[in-house]
Amino acid sequence: MKKFKYSFIASALLGVSLVGCYDMNTEPLGSTITADQKEATVNANPDRIQASVTAMTSVFYIFGNALGESYHSDFGYPSIMMMTDSRGTDMVCEDIGYNWFTQSLTYEDLNNTYWATALYWRACYKQLYTVNSLAKIIDPATEDPNLQFYLAQAYAIRAFDYFTLAQMYQHTYVGHENMPCVPIITEANMDIAGSEGCARSTVAEVYEQIMNDLDAAISLLENTTVTRADKRYVNAAVAYGLRARVNLVMNNWADAAADAAKAIELTDATPYTAEQVSKPTMADIEDNSWMWGILVAETDRAVTSGICNWPSHMGSLNYGYASVGAWRRISEALYTTIPATDVRKGWFLNEEGVSPNLNAEQAAYVASAGCYPYTQVKFGTYQDVIYQDVNANDIPLMRVEEMYLILAEAQAMAGEPAAGAATLQNFVTTYRDAAYTCNATTDVAVQDAVWMQRRIELWGEGFSYYDLMRLKKGVDRRGAGFQAAYVYNIPAGDDALILRLPRAEIEGNPLISDAQNNPAASLPTPVSE
Numbered sequence: 001m002k003k004f005k006y007s008f009i010a011s012a013l014l015g016v017s018l019v020g021c022y023d024m025n026t027e028p029l030g031s032t033i034t035a036d037q038k039e040a041t042v043n044a045n046p047d048r049i050q051a052s053v054t055a056m057t058s059v060f061y062i063f064g065n066a067l068g069e070s071y072h073s074d075f076g077y078p079s080i081m082m083m084t085d086s087r088g089t090d091m092v093c094e095d096i097g098y099n100w101f102t103q104s105l106t107y108e109d110l111n112n113t114y115w116a117t118a119l120y121w122r123a124c125y126k127q128l129y130t131v132n133s134l135a136k137i138i139d140p141a142t143e144d145p146n147l148q149f150y151l152a153q154a155y156a157i158r159a160f161d162y163f164t165l166a167q168m169y170q171h172t173y174v175g176h177e178n179m180p181c182v183p184i185i186t187e188a189n190m191d192i193a194g195s196e197g198c199a200r201s202t203v204a205e206v207y208e209q210i211m212n213d214l215d216a217a218i219s220l221l222e223n224t225t226v227t228r229a230d231k232r233y234v235n236a237a238v239a240y241g242l243r244a245r246v247n248l249v250m251n252n253w254a255d256a257a258a259d260a261a262k263a264i265e266l267t268d269a270t271p272y273t274a275e276q277v278s279k280p281t282m283a284d285i286e287d288n289s290w291m292w293g294i295l296v297a298e299t300d301r302a303v304t305s306g307i308c309n310w311p312s313h314m315g316s317l318n319y320g321y322a323s324v325g326a327w328r329r330i331s332e333a334l335y336t337t338i339p340a341t342d343v344r345k346g347w348f349l350n351e352e353g354v355s356p357n358l359n360a361e362q363a364a365y366v367a368s369a370g371c372y373p374y375t376q377v378k379f380g381t382y383q384d385v386i387y388q389d390v391n392a393n394d395i396p397l398m399r400v401e402e403m404y405l406i407l408a409e410a411q412a413m414a415g416e417p418a419a420g421a422a423t424l425q426n427f428v429t430t431y432r433d434a435a436y437t438c439n440a441t442t443d444v445a446v447q448d449a450v451w452m453q454r455r456i457e458l459w460g461e462g463f464s465y466y467d468l469m470r471l472k473k474g475v476d477r478r479g480a481g482f483q484a485a486y487v488y489n490i491p492a493g494d495d496a497l498i499l500r501l502p503r504a505e506i507e508g509n510p511l512i513s514d515a516q517n518n519p520a521a522s523l524p525t526p527v528s529e
Helices: 008-014 035-044 046-061 077-087 102-106 115-135 145-166 190-196 203-223 236-249 253-266 310-314 332-337 343-347 360-369 400-413 417-431 443-457 464-470 503-508
Strands: 290-294 395-399
Touching: 046 077, 046 115, 046 145, 046 290, 077 102, 077 115, 077 310, 077 395, 077 464, 102 115, 115 145, 115 190, 145 203, 145 236, 203 236, 236 253, 236 290, 236 395, 236 400, 236 464, 253 400, 290 400, 332 443, 343 443, 395 400, 400 417, 400 443, 417 443, 443 464
Parallel strands: none
Antiparallel strands: 290 395
């Protein structure tokens, strides 16, 4: 077996036994093979190939996969959601021992020897290795429907991972196309990257890889006759939704609108009704609103750990870290903008610690638990049982509501602000607030109106920080309710807004030097409210 220099990329190659895609006594499926061997491998290992596809989805939520089980913040992509939201303006939390994401809250994650940036990097590159190992053995021109479906999963998830990395290790696409981003590793160079390292590609190159993968995934999914078994897998609607997200960041407005519209057309998902979200919810992948999600089982290690999972850190009605003081709260400034007629105001406790969305049992619990004002009660509990230690909530990766919001923004920015305003108006009045009126008439005004709706609708789902970056809003925490030491006003484009590549990667990857890392940034200086 080839030995690898010790970098995070190399360690990812050595770590895939965790997801069942690597047999310690054999070469991985994705090792160097000829075209004839590729076909023979596929024919000889159909069950293993199918298991590898499931493994790709499993990597989204494995406790200890990136850093080890001593880190209670290490539970896959939901950890990244918590990190990015904690860096922003709309999720308020305390700097206490029970908050495992304080490095993101305080911006200490700017130190590239700390665990936060290592988790982000390793979680993505470990999944990328699993993806590339599968992509390496399937002929992209295959006409086998099962293999088309499997390869589409690999391409779509690879695009998702690089999109995730690109948004945190460099500033947003527009205006930074030629800046260094992250190393691109695919099935074509995975072997040499592990042994000889891999240089950083530019932002434009990374986005080109993302778009090529999504184009290929869409083509395969539109050609295959295979349908997904459940929503942990990508179908054509999800692939279009992913491409809509990317086009939005690239400011390809007409393409973003077209992709969002196509996603809405193809999906059987429908937005939650106001009645459905008039109580804590969003814990079940089978909900009508979900297009794609992380399917969680009671036996998953993240669940059996008890407290090392997303509901423990996020859930106000769950057993875990939040329930002992690490409450996740909405920005007070944002909360005050939500009209009383909007059902989503009840997704959060008011200044008196009350929400009309809670039943008597839930209201009594939050009162006895000492939930802070503005604590979130958006997310429900597993099987609607409060304060249980089986935190097996499913986790949303894409809801159809996002597609309507992308469509509205993209229509406006593509030169049709009236159409964008109408799309936004229809969505909000139909599903969230019958009294809502969109008064915006210009493209930028509609974009800002959509951003406000995104901040409310997608709160806690891992979008808020990326929106600040792509819209070049900076991070202004004044009036949000943060502790005085962490009230920041960081301007757009400041180097404190992006992570540095992990120190271990610099030391282990011969093609990336200290000089080629992102600039070191100082901790932000607190400002007055």
